[in-house]
Amino acid sequence: MTRHLLWRGMLAGLIGAFVAATFALLFAEPRIDAAIALEAAHAMPGMAEPELVSRATQKGFGLYTAMMLYGTALGGLLAILFAALHGRVGRTSPRGLALMLGLVAFLVIVLVPAIKYPPTPPAVGLHETVRMRTGAFFAMLTLSVAAATAAFMAYRRIATQQPLDRLLIAIGLYIAVVALLQLLLPKIDEVPADFPATLLWQFRLASIGTQGVFWLVTADLFGRLVEPRLSATTLRSWQVAS
Amino acid sequence: MASKTAVFDDTRPIGTIPAIPLADIAPWAVFASVVALILLYLVSTEQGAFALFQGTYVHEFVHDGRHLLGFPCH
Numbered sequence A: 001m002t003r004h005l006l007w008r009g010m011l012a013g014l015i016g017a018f019v020a021a022t023f024a025l026l027f028a029e030p031r032i033d034a035a036i037a038l039e040a041a042h043a044m045p046g047m048a049e050p051e052l053v054s055r056a057t058q059k060g061f062g063l064y065t066a067m068m069l070y071g072t073a074l075g076g077l078l079a080i081l082f083a084a085l086h087g088r089v090g091r092t093s094p095r096g097l098a099l100m101l102g103l104v105a106f107l108v109i110v111l112v113p114a115i116k117y118p119p120t121p122p123a124v125g126l127h128e129t130v131r132m133r134t135g136a137f138f139a140m141l142t143l144s145v146a147a148a149t150a151a152f153m154a155y156r157r158i159a160t161q162q163p164l165d166r167l168l169i170a171i172g173l174y175i176a177v178v179a180l181l182q183l184l185l186p187k188i189d190e191v192p193a194d195f196p197a198t199l200l201w202q203f204r205l206a207s208i209g210t211q212g213v214f215w216l217v218t219a220d221l222f223g224r225l226v227e228p229r230l231s232a233t234t235l236r237s238w239q240v241a242s
Numbered sequence B: 001m002a003s004k005t006a007v008f009d010d011t012r013p014i015g016t017i018p019a020i021p022l023a024d025i026a027p028w029a030v031f032a033s034v035v036a037l038i039l040l041y042l043v044s045t046e047q048g049a050f051a052l053f054q055g056t057y058v059h060e061f062v063h064d065g066r067h068l069l070g071f072p073c074h
Helices: A002-027 A029-042 A055-085 A094-116 A127-157 A163-184 A197-230 A232-241 B002-007 B022-044 B057-061 B063-068
Strands: none
Touching: A002 A029, A002 A055, A002 A197, A002 B022, A002 B063, A029 A055, A029 A197, A029 B063, A055 A094, A055 A197, A055 B022, A055 B057, A055 B063, A094 A127, A094 A163, A094 A197, A127 A163, A197 B063, B022 B063, B057 B063
């Protein structure tokens, strides 16, 4: 059973990433080009390094490859999480559960980390601090997932019978932990003084939008692919077949 | 497969969907997590903060995806 879900999760992630990469090509790549042009204008004459990978490859084949590797990996993890939760939480339909997981994933691994460490275009960020920034970003990401897991476990254990109260307490717990973490983690502000604020905003919006498109398409497609397979009769026929 | 038979038993009321036993999920979960971590490392970090391979080709190739997915790039 799990392997059927895993296949569909990876397929949904692959297609979701393809759609998201196309979205990025249309809406984000112009901002990246603008940021690179600014970077080049600031570079000292004669210091420009030769391009190892051309811009055309970076925004075409490279972008699609990166997104689709990312998408397949996270689509697989979505399927595993779905396998563990299906039949154990609530009474939502498979599509409802898949969409809910997609929304939670977008909030917990995209939006909340981006509040503390928003995505940055080329020309923003000092080369010397890349290790510290990578460590801080992954700490934020991991701790956000841990806080969400803790909030979910709290939701299941809270004694009150009011489902909305339990949900609000769990969300409040997640927000409290994440807000405290964001207070404690190192502050990073490396935007050059003359970097256009509008370009920064547009890049960040396009970047978060790309990931929103990825999660929406992946989660819904996954739900549509698994729903007909998860009826009681189909489960029984699989049991006979395997 | 014995556990599967027990869980997907016909005696359960129609309409309630049985959960997949966690023991069935575990090997897939571990394998998928390991593969996902390796792929995510290559897309997000290789030749940025750390480098297993020499040069900057991987970094340059996934460059735009890395920026757009919010990972620190350079």
